[in-house]
Amino acid sequence: MPRRFLQRYMPNPETLRRQRSLRFMSQFIGDPGLWALSRRTVANAFSVGLFSAMLPIPFQMVVAACGAYLLRCNLPLSVGLVWITNPLTMPLIFYGNYRLGAWLMNTPVREAPTRISTRWIAERMADILPALALGSVVVAIVAAVLGNVAIRLVWRWHISRSWKQRAMKRRLQRLELED
Template structure:
């Protein structure tokens, strides 16, 4: 079952109790609902984490954590998936989001950057902010929906395999003639 695989890699809730920087969230971190591994909590965590991974904003992890606590989905998965957008992947993600937003708004696309992506964004920001932000929201929403559906399907598939294995073990052995 996916729960066993995921549990191996998640931190324990006790490891967050004594963090001085997390004292303001201590009552929420004690809630077992943000640590459970159910189909709903994991798929919701994937949705929140991937949505915020596409948002070009500071403190993405904090926003994902607050929404995970509010919706009572798995907190470590939500926060961990925000790191899909890291310093290596973020420039490409932003450019694809910009292209998506420009396509939806039917705006001309500014030439791709010859220097660094972040320099291009800072110099062209007044021209590209609308398609960039729209593309980020759309890409985040699409990734969230697809991840939610994929996690639910994979979870269901794994559970059905597990049930079939147990059922096969319960069957009496075939009689020999």
């Protein structure tokens, strides 16, 4: 992945450290190892972020931040990827996770009512939770592994392409000098 492209969209750590609401985390945010952009740190950040995003738990961003700290990977990417499961996509993703879990457990799938309410979810939670948890963990692991492998492959492809372009540019310059 192009490092410059990622740096363009990343927040400035000093700006975040100065914010009043994040002052209690200033040492954590200021750790330069959590802002590094290398193939390893970005790929691991994708793993942490995708894994955290697929879990049906509150405070997914905190889980992603702790995972980034423990794995020494890029903090902003880990936390930002959690927003894959935003309020618009969350019901679809978690329903798919539930269906996968029900299939893996070989249990019948509870069909969603025409109008989902918190009351319906509370009444069915005991039936839904085991399948949702299993499906979410399976999807989280698969997404984390695939995300990590994909980023490493894209990063390697990008580096290889830029090396080939530079080699071609040097050859053309040599040919121009010879003429």
